[in-house]
Amino acid sequence: MAENFDVVIIGGGPGGYAAALYGASAGLNIALIEKNRIGGTCLNVGCIPAKELLETASVRRAIESAAAFGLTTSEPVLDFSVTQTRKQGVIDGLVGGLTGLLKKRKVTVYDGIGTLHAGHVVKVSGGSSGDVELHGTNVILASGSVPRTIPGFDVDGVTVLTSDELLSLQKLPATAVVIGGGAIGCEFASMMSDLGTEVTILEALPQILPGCDEDITRVVLKSFKDRNITVRTGVSVNGHDIKFGGGTTVKFGEGETVDVDMVVVSVGRRPLSENLGLDGTAVAVSDRGHVVVDSHCRTGEPGVWAVGDLIATPALAHIGFAEGMLAIRDMLGEDPMSIDYSKVPWCIYCHPEVSFVGHTEKSAKEAGFDVIVSKHRYTGNGRALILGETEGMVKIIAEKRSDGTGGRLLGVHMVGPWVTEQLGQAYLAVNWEADVDDVAAFIQPHPTLSELFGESVLALTGRSLHG
Numbered sequence: 001m002a003e004n005f006d007v008v009i010i011g012g013g014p015g016g017y018a019a020a021l022y023g024a025s026a027g028l029n030i031a032l033i034e035k036n037r038i039g040g041t042c043l044n045v046g047c048i049p050a051k052e053l054l055e056t057a058s059v060r061r062a063i064e065s066a067a068a069f070g071l072t073t074s075e076p077v078l079d080f081s082v083t084q085t086r087k088q089g090v091i092d093g094l095v096g097g098l099t100g101l102l103k104k105r106k107v108t109v110y111d112g113i114g115t116l117h118a119g120h121v122v123k124v125s126g127g128s129s130g131d132v133e134l135h136g137t138n139v140i141l142a143s144g145s146v147p148r149t150i151p152g153f154d155v156d157g158v159t160v161l162t163s164d165e166l167l168s169l170q171k172l173p174a175t176a177v178v179i180g181g182g183a184i185g186c187e188f189a190s191m192m193s194d195l196g197t198e199v200t201i202l203e204a205l206p207q208i209l210p211g212c213d214e215d216i217t218r219v220v221l222k223s224f225k226d227r228n229i230t231v232r233t234g235v236s237v238n239g240h241d242i243k244f245g246g247g248t249t250v251k252f253g254e255g256e257t258v259d260v261d262m263v264v265v266s267v268g269r270r271p272l273s274e275n276l277g278l279d280g281t282a283v284a285v286s287d288r289g290h291v292v293v294d295s296h297c298r299t300g301e302p303g304v305w306a307v308g309d310l311i312a313t314p315a316l317a318h319i320g321f322a323e324g325m326l327a328i329r330d331m332l333g334e335d336p337m338s339i340d341y342s343k344v345p346w347c348i349y350c351h352p353e354v355s356f357v358g359h360t361e362k363s364a365k366e367a368g369f370d371v372i373v374s375k376h377r378y379t380g381n382g383r384a385l386i387l388g389e390t391e392g393m394v395k396i397i398a399e400k401r402s403d404g405t406g407g408r409l410l411g412v413h414m415v416g417p418w419v420t421e422q423l424g425q426a427y428l429a430v431n432w433e434a435d436v437d438d439v440a441a442f443i444q445p446h447p448t449l450s451e452l453f454g455e456s457v458l459a460l461t462g463r464s465l466h467g
Helices: 014-025 040-045 047-064 080-104 183-194 214-226 317-331 361-366 382-387 423-431 436-440 451-459
Strands: 003-010 030-034 108-111 113-117 121-125 132-141 145-147 175-179 198-203 230-233 237-242 248-252 256-260 262-265 269-271 304-306 346-348 353-358 371-377 393-400 406-416
Touching (some): 003 014, 003 113, 014 030, 014 040, 030 121, 040 080, 047 080, 080 108, 132 317, 175 256, 183 346, 214 230, 214 353, 214 406, 353 423, 361 406, 371 451, 382 451, 436 451
Parallel strands (some): 030 108, 175 198
Antiparallel strands (some): 346 353, 353 406, 393 406
């Protein structure tokens, strides 16, 4: 006999565990199935470990600039194995805390692979929980994603790696190629360069960081150039030839090559939908492997939702959180608003950091808006000067009123020190469709980095202070 639950969730990553915790707090009896570790990609081989390694890079930059603050230090020597030990400690602590929270909320966790069958039956197998059959009044599919690979670059964990292998390296290479100049690729390139690796980025699209405003991308490109990170855009890779004694020769573009110790394939992630079963259900899967859903994450099978990297929405952990909660609220009949994916927060943790929400200047104009733009740089910000981190800017795009001042905020784009921590008020303003006058009236604390956002909005009123 199948054990019955209000909700059965396949996948314990951000989308799955958020749905479990949120649903349990609403009084639902929930089963959660995970074949690896609770926390999924984000916690174990994604967001958390990547940012831990980027923080190591940040500490090294701080040590190298200590003399400017009157502190004499010796040349920093990196023991990357210690970095990895610290990283794993952070991960283990978070996994332990999350596991304890699920237990406290009485979520039943099964170790294994979950497959969905007709009648909301979910079979668990291949793990320490053994072969188990569950029945869910509701089912949420949240099996996540895995790194995409490309032909001609077979992953061996030594010469060719994906994010999964890179995040567990015990020693960084002297030279590396990063294939892919998106958010993850730029984070890896930035981290490795700051820790002593000579890095080349190869990107097939015309620019790195697709989706970012062009002014923001230019700041990142200048920083990369100043740090000797080679960036080649508009080039495709054509395989590689492993060299005797180690390393490989990567072929790209029109007959060009580069010799490196390691290749990091960072061309995005693909949905992990092939193990879900789905026979006898009306759940549809697209040609690219995404489970097809409507605006409330409902699949074609009544009572079955899909969330997170499994569906064709931005592959961000915080989007998984939001979708997991949306699915729970929907099954509870609370008529939740759907997620506006054009206004979700984006954060990229390379150096300098990037964050944004809403329209770029280009996309706003293409959408038919008459816009006014405000750009202010951190070079005049007191806190940035104190930190010695003046690289970057805040750029705001607003509707243009007939008198030439700014109206509704359409987009906010930032690049510079700790901008991932500064996006909150901009995200709220854009999503509340606030006007420039509304936001300009709020007082920004001084001295802070976030003052630059306030100054940039204020300038759109037709009057300004420092800029």
